[in-house]
Amino acid sequence: MLEILQYEFMVRAFQAGLLVAVIAPLIGIFLVLRRYSLIADTLAHVSLMGVALGLLLRVPPLVTAFVVSVVSSVLIERLRLSQRVYSDAALSVFLSGSLAMALLILSLADGFSVNLFSYLFGSLVTVGPSDLYLIGSVGLVVLLSVFLMYKELLFVSFDEEGAQVAGIPTRLVNILLIALAGLTVSIALPIVGALLIAALIVIPILIALQFRRSFVATILIAEVVSVFAVISGITLSYYFDLSAGGTIVLILVGLFCLSLLKRP
Amino acid sequence: MAETDPIISLENISFSYDTKTDVLEDVSLFVDAGSYLGLIGPNGGGKTTLLKLMLGLLKTRRGTVSLFGTPIRSFKQWPRIGYVSQRAISFDALFPVTVEEVVRMGRYARRGLFRRLTDEDRQKAETALRDVEMFEYRTRRMSDLSGGQKQRVFLARALASEPEIIALDEPTTGVDHETEEQFYVLLKKLNQEQGMTLVLVSHDLERVAHEASCVAVVDTTLRYYANPADAIASESLPKVHHH
Numbered sequence: 001m002l003e004i005l006q007y008e009f010m011v012r013a014f015q016a017g018l019l020v021a022v023i024a025p026l027i028g029i030f031l032v033l034r035r036y037s038l039i040a041d042t043l044a045h046v047s048l049m050g051v052a053l054g055l056l057l058r059v060p061p062l063v064t065a066f067v068v069s070v071v072s073s074v075l076i077e078r079l080r081l082s083q084r085v086y087s088d089a090a091l092s093v094f095l096s097g098s099l100a101m102a103l104l105i106l107s108l109a110d111g112f113s114v115n116l117f118s119y120l121f122g123s124l125v126t127v128g129p130s131d132l133y134l135i136g137s138v139g140l141v142v143l144l145s146v147f148l149m150y151k152e153l154l155f156v157s158f159d160e161e162g163a164q165v166a167g168i169p170t171r172l173v174n175i176l177l178i179a180l181a182g183l184t185v186s187i188a189l190p191i192v193g194a195l196l197i198a199a200l201i202v203i204p205i206l207i208a209l210q211f212r213r214s215f216v217a218t219i220l221i222a223e224v225v226s227v228f229a230v231i232s233g234i235t236l237s238y239y240f241d242l243s244a245g246g247t248i249v250l251i252l253v254g255l256f257c258l259s260l261l262k263r264p
Numbered sequence: 265m266a267e268t269d270p271i272i273s274l275e276n277i278s279f280s281y282d283t284k285t286d287v288l289e290d291v292s293l294f295v296d297a298g299s300y301l302g303l304i305g306p307n308g309g310g311k312t313t314l315l316k317l318m319l320g321l322l323k324t325r326r327g328t329v330s331l332f333g334t335p336i337r338s339f340k341q342w343p344r345i346g347y348v349s350q351r352a353i354s355f356d357a358l359f360p361v362t363v364e365e366v367v368r369m370g371r372y373a374r375r376g377l378f379r380r381l382t383d384e385d386r387q388k389a390e391t392a393l394r395d396v397e398m399f400e401y402r403t404r405r406m407s408d409l410s411g412g413q414k415q416r417v418f419l420a421r422a423l424a425s426e427p428e429i430i431a432l433d434e435p436t437t438g439v440d441h442e443t444e445e446q447f448y449v450l451l452k453k454l455n456q457e458q459g460m461t462l463v464l465v466s467h468d469l470e471r472v473a474h475e476a477s478c479v480a481v482v483d484t485t486l487r488y489y490a491n492p493a494d495a496i497a498s499e500s501l502p503k504v505h506h507h
Contacts, residue, residue, distance in 0.1 A: 033356075033358075033359060148377075148378045149377075149378070151369070151372045151375070151380075151381070152372065152377065154361075154365075154369070155369045155372050158359065158361060158366070158369065159349070159351055159369075161321060161347075161349055161351075162347060162349060162351065162369070162421075163369075163372075164320075164321060165319045165320070165321065165342065165345065165347040166342055166343065166347075166369075166370075166372065166373040166425065167340070167341075167342025167343065167373045168372065168373060169377075208360075209358055209360060212360065212405060212407075213360060213405075214360060214361065214362040214365060214403075214405070215360050215361045215362070215365050216365075217360070218360040
């Protein structure tokens with residue numbers, strides 16, 4: 001048996017990491033193709049506010065992170081649809097606003113700053129046994145939703161107007177996609193940390209797009225890339241005592257650079 | 265629905281994007297089953313707006329829209345209507361999707377939420393691809409096709425839902441003359457051999473008057489011509505032609 005798997009927290013990290021690695025591209029492909037990449041980053045900061053709230057209220061931080069990010073994702077979509085502000089500007093309001101809120105909560109109740117930092121940058125020991133159940137069940141919900149809504153998500157991402165004429169409830173599909181993104185971001189929080197989540201959701205897709213294949217093949221390539229990066233990242237971070245999130249994302253960036261060398 | 269109900273009826277429609285000027289003013293139009301209607305008019309005259317009102321993509325300010333005899337607000341049988349937008353021109357070259365994947369989208373609404381496509385759906389998509397003579401390209405990526413080929417694939421997607429009417433918005437924009445010619449031949453075949461009802465938006469009066477069985481000139485208000493030749497004779501061509 002590998003030495004690394006003798007530690008329970010490492011086993012948990014691998015289990016949670018694997019789950020996040022599988023789910024991130026499933027949501028990522030729709031976000032990237034709809035030009036929603038920035039939403040992942042925004043929701044990551046929003047869920048950080050959820051974590052701070054959870055620490056303050058002494059509720060499991062992942063639970064508050066889920067709730068806050070799903071509620072915000074609906075609000076973001078509504079603000080975007082209202083056309084009262086540009087959609088990227090709407091995102092930056094949410095991004096900095098929720099980070100500011102997290103900092104405020106942090107300064108209100110001193111003493112858990114170290115804990116919050118582990119959510120900011122990710123830390124493998126953060127994944128407790130109860131977290132794993134939570135990550136597992138939320139992950140399952142996301143997986144099942146994408147499986148059941150696959151054709152609607154694809155149609156709306158490809159041609160929103162065409163989907164609407166075909167009778168597909170496009171507004172519902174849009175809100176659901178963003179809510180699922182919110183959930184995905186929150187479960188990735190302990191592994192890669194809020195500041196690096198967007199990379200895990202976006203980069204495997206960008207790499208897979210370079211292969212210029214069908215939609216299904218693109219998802220599969222992104223899955224392979226994502227799982228490889230997360231497993232090898234966690235392993236390397238253990239043996240060389242590196243930040244797991246940082247290692248995972250740098251592996252992805254490295255693979256992305258390699259994929260650009262491929263002839264278009 | 266009674267036999268005699270028009271497929272699309274617009275009654276006294278007005279529409280404006282802002283509150284000041286009406287893009288369309290008191291327009292009434294009926295599309296009967298089996299007809300081939302050309303909607304023409306100058307840019308900004310409101311022909312695409314009119315099409316979008318028919319498809320429920322825009323809501324009227326005044327007047328009523330009915331599809332197959334049902335008011336559009338309560339209309340649910342969307343697979344009976346096919347739509348070919350100008351999507352082929354603004355196609356995102358990075359979007360990873362094959363011809364087959366696009367045409368199968370035409371079956372999605374028929375299948376319904378949460379359901380997966382069946383062999384029958386795949387079969388219908390294949391037939392639609394054969395109808396537009398794009399079957400050999402089924403495994404190609406959309407971004408590898410020419411503009412005319414893409415437009416055929418979008419037509420196949422509309423056909424795959426087995427519609428009774430297809431609405432097309434300037435389908436041959438940015439396509440070379442020969443490809444355009446072939447596309448019109450295909451449309452005529454659909455109309456005459458399969459009895460498909462067609463609504464075609466175009467800025468090219470002479471071209472459309474040649475193809476369609478009736479013509480409506482949209483320029484804020486609407487003038488309808490049951491005989492396309494009358495449209496050419498009556499419309500002041502410089503006003504309609506904006507190339």
